[in-house]
Amino acid sequence: MARIIVVTSGKGGVGKTTTSASIAIGLAKKGHKTVVIDFDVGLRNLDLIMGCERRVVYDFINVINGEATLNQALIRDKNCNLLYILPASQTRDKDALSQESVGKVLDELKKDFEYIICDSPAGIEKGAQLAMYFADDAFIVTNPEVSSVRDSDRMLGILSSKSRRAEQNEEPIKEYLLLSRYAPNRVKSGDMLSLNDVQGILSLELLGVVPESNSVLNASNAGIPVILDEKSDAGQAYADIVDRYLGENKPHRFIDEKKGLLGILFGSK
Amino acid sequence: MSTDSQKNADHSPILEFKSSTFSVPVLILATNKLIAIEKQLQKKIYLAPDFFKNSPLVLDLQYLNKNNLDIDVTNLTHLIRRLDLLPIGIRGGTAQQNQQALKVGIPVHFGYSVNPLSKMKKQEIAKPKAPEVETIPTTIITRPVRSGQRIYASGDLIILAQVSPGAEVLAEGNIHVYGSLRGRALAGVVGNTDARIFCSDLQAELISIAGNYKISENLDGVVPHQLVQIYLQNHTLVIKDI
Numbered sequence: 052m053a054r055i056i057v058v059t060s061g062k063g064g065v066g067k068t069t070t071s072a073s074i075a076i077g078l079a080k081k082g083h084k085t086v087v088i089d090f091d092v093g094l095r096n097l098d099l100i101m102g103c104e105r106r107v108v109y110d111f112i113n114v115i116n117g118e119a120t121l122n123q124a125l126i127r128d129k130n131c132n133l134l135y136i137l138p139a140s141q142t143r144d145k146d147a148l149s150q151e152s153v154g155k156v157l158d159e160l161k162k163d164f165e166y167i168i169c170d171s172p173a174g175i176e177k178g179a180q181l182a183m184y185f186a187d188d189a190f191i192v193t194n195p196e197v198s199s200v201r202d203s204d205r206m207l208g209i210l211s212s213k214s215r216r217a218e219q220n221e222e223p224i225k226e227y228l229l230l231s232r233y234a235p236n237r238v239k240s241g242d243m244l245s246l247n248d249v250q251g252i253l254s255l256e257l258l259g260v261v262p263e264s265n266s267v268l269n270a271s272n273a274g275i276p277v278i279l280d281e282k283s284d285a286g287q288a289y290a291d292i293v294d295r296y297l298g299e300n301k302p303h304r305f306i307d308e309k310k311g312l313l314g315i316l317f318g319s320k
Numbered sequence: 321m322s323t324d325s326q327k328n329a330d331h332s333p334i335l336e337f338k339s340s341t342f343s344v345p346v347l348i349l350a351t352n353k354l355i356a357i358e359k360q361l362q363k364k365i366y367l368a369p370d371f372f373k374n375s376p377l378v379l380d381l382q383y384l385n386k387n388n389l390d391i392d393v394t395n396l397t398h399l400i401r402r403l404d405l406l407p408i409g410i411r412g413g414t415a416q417q418n419q420q421a422l423k424v425g426i427p428v429h430f431g432y433s434v435n436p437l438s439k440m441k442k443q444e445i446a447k448p449k450a451p452e453v454e455t456i457p458t459t460i461i462t463r464p465v466r467s468g469q470r471i472y473a474s475g476d477l478i479i480l481a482q483v484s485p486g487a488e489v490l491a492e493g494n495i496h497v498y499g500s501l502r503g504r505a506l507a508g509v510v511g512n513t514d515a516r517i518f519c520s521d522l523q524a525e526l527i528s529i530a531g532n533y534k535i536s537e538n539l540d541g542v543v544p545h546q547l548v549q550i551y552l553q554n555h556t557l558v559i560k561d562i
């Protein structure tokens with residue numbers, strides 16, 4: 052049975068697209084046939100991060116309008132042959148999407164894929180609501196700051212009242228917290244909320260903490276999702292997240308400040 | 321197939337009548353002074369503007385008529401509609417009031433009407449019986465109430481999770497919150513001054529009982545993570561440890 056995952060946040064620029072790309076690759080590399088859909092119509096970002104922007108012929112809107120078949124629009128990932136990308140259109144506007152048409156495309160994808168990942172646009176309006184409407188699982192990407200946490204809480208309210216599962220009185224969407232761009236030294240200095248603070252406000256199951264890391268920017272410039280940079284902290288964090296989502300019990304990392312060389316040698320904190 | 325359903329040429333039903341129950345706030349009037357009513361309503365609306373905007377309402381005149389306080393239903397209706405409330409029924413009215421209500425398009429709920437004559441007869445023949453207890457179901461919420469969400473309960477409201485900042489929980493009866501209360505909680509919203517709020521961690525943006533409220537600025541002295549109850553005493557909210 053296919054599962055639909057929405058990667059959402061309310062606030063923009065928190066790492067939704069970065070996350071969508073990395074977990075899509077992670078799931079596919081574990082042997083699950085996966086498709087990732089860019090719902091950010093008008094901005095088109097996912098294909099850049101996945102490094103497939105020059106292979107886009109048709110897009111999500113073409114499929115919705117019946118101008119292309121799904122098979123024509125799906126792009127196979129260059130790193131992993133179990134992963135496909137359904138890019139967003141850069142030229143059309145969001146009004147092209149409707150609940151009914153999105154539902155039809157998802158139904159068709161469900162026949163063929165194990166995981167369908169929906170990369171949500173920012174905000175809580177129509178685009179974000181369409182991206183989450185059909186979801187089974189939600190990854191709530193949150194940065195350790197008050198406004199991001201507040202927006203996540205708002206999004207959680209929408210998930211539990213305006214989703215298909217809510218409207219049809221089914222078991223609610225399973226919600227997971229993904230705390231991103233976490234910088235323990237800035238938590239210590241009081242510039243950022245701590246993991247505890249965020250958990251205190253949202254009380255969600257923590258799927259993982261992704262550290263603030265230069266490797267993310269390097270990866271997106273290169274068009275290679277950061278999870279493939281296995282030496283990087285952010286890449287490892289995403290690999291852990293995929294493992295935990297699939298049910299593996301992995302201790303959380305990247306929560307405490309990195310110990311310096313001396314700290315490691317002498318075991319001090 | 322229901323007998324009430326109508327079919328058109330292609331045999332798909334056009335409409336169907338179903339009996340169904342709705343929870344609608346009842347406005348129980350204790351005075352017939354229109355100016356006082358308007359002032360009090362404005363105060364309530366100010367507290368929860370989103371909740372009251374275009375909210376349906378049933379007018380209950382039973383108390384007034386019991387105490388021989390007459391009220392002009394036409395004027396009352398105009399006043400209420402001016403405040404963006406939508407009266408959808410009247411109960412406990414006199415024959416004349418019911419007549420006025422129908423003229424301004426408000427259905428009359430007869431089950432409850434004051435009819436002094438028939439009441440007397442009933443009392444004469446009625447055997448003593450146990451007092452009638454009206455049971456209103458308790459609403460239980462097990463998941464967090466998130467920012468932007470609003471819960472309304474026509475009886476008591478029990479929340480087994482947190483209420484986030486920017487969320488609003490309202491009940492005609494008592495409210496219990498067993499997670500952190502960080503949003504707004506309004507108990508006794510249709511005027512029950514005996515309603516109480518119980519909570520295990522009071523960090524609310526606003527608490528109110530029967531329209532008497534405190535905002536977070538006035539809650540500075542409250543210690544978080546402490547089991548408290550909130551009730552009304554001489555029109556003032558009292559917050560007490562349990």
Ligand SMILES: Nc1ncnc2c1ncn2[C@@H]1O[C@H](COP(=O)(O)OP(=O)(O)O)[C@@H](O)[C@H]1O
Pocket residue numbers: 060062063064065066067068069070096173231232233261262263264265267268271285
């Ligand atoms: N863990 C991280 N460390 C550093 N920068 C990050 C991290 N995650 C995301 N970013 C950067 O933040 C910006 C927004 O990320 P993006 O994934 O596009 O967010 P969204 O899709 O939520 O708008 C990008 O410039 C990205 O490189």
Ligand SMILES: [Mg+2]
Pocket residue numbers: 067068069091096170171172
């Ligand atoms: Mg994005």
